[in-house]
Amino acid sequence: MESLQVSDYMNTHPVKLNAEMPVAQAVEALLSTQQSGGPVLDIKGRVIGFLSEQDCIATMIASSYYREQICRVGDIMKTPVLSVKPYMSVIELGELFLKQKPKVYPVVDDDGILLGCINRTSVLKAIDVQLNDGYRHAV
Template sequence: MRAQDVMSSPVVVLHAEQSVKEAAAVLAGHGFTSAPVVDVDGRLVGVLSEADVLRGRIPVDPRSRIWDEVTDQLPPAMLVAEVMSSPAVAVSPGTDCAQVARMMLADRLRSVPVVDGAEVVGILTRRDLLRVIARDDEEIRVAVCSRLANYGGADRWAVTVHEGVVTVLDEYDDAVDRHVAQVIAEGVPGAVRAVVTSRTREASR
């Protein structure tokens, strides 16, 4: 399963010269935790997260320091380019989702832009991956059957799915075809593992 199979596209992007206030409105309005930032040519230059926006922008309530000495504070940055995280961590459309998941967990990322060259073509979020894990078994079965039909014919395979584990029963006993069928099945979003066997092998047990 590749990033391009489950990413969200098209993408809402922010612009480096956009004001932080405008960017905050975009994040809040769409319910995003972060968004890619592009330059005037549309190239990815960074990522703006909720944390980037919040940092230094929520003033202390003056009532809590009424007797304290007032100290001068630097004004908050006004432009996205001044507060965004850069360079951005990004992946290509062909990146394995298992690699993306490991990256998210290791670096505590909630989302990762997907780029083709320097152009943002999608975004992959933790929620996108959760949707894949939660995908209905019947939807997975139908998708596996469709892909296998394109490879070896619709009547050749019997497919069942339980808790994301795909079992494929092949009419014929061919090691190469079993391997290809396993690769096809495990490439379907939501499939966690595939077991492929043949009717001949099942009958001999």
């Protein structure tokens, strides 16, 4: 079977957040793109953090209680960021998903510049395609 790389299945248009953005604005971006999290980038496009829906829940509850935006993305983003390279094997990434918590990984080049994101669904799709291809060749 042919080796599948992360670059073959990553989302090349992920939501992009910045540290100065209000959390409410980041939540709107996540909701409008139907993504469960997104990388936080510096001005050069390097990944400096990651913000998930879960990170936003407590902040949004407090904001609704006090009727004000109480923090920015940089205040609650996760660092260091767990990321992957585009040339990584999808099978290897699948094993990472089994061991680590993230549901989404930013895909970065060797300089830390964001290229895209890949989630569990994309890994399942890649493995499914590979297995179905293998079944067709076996028959």
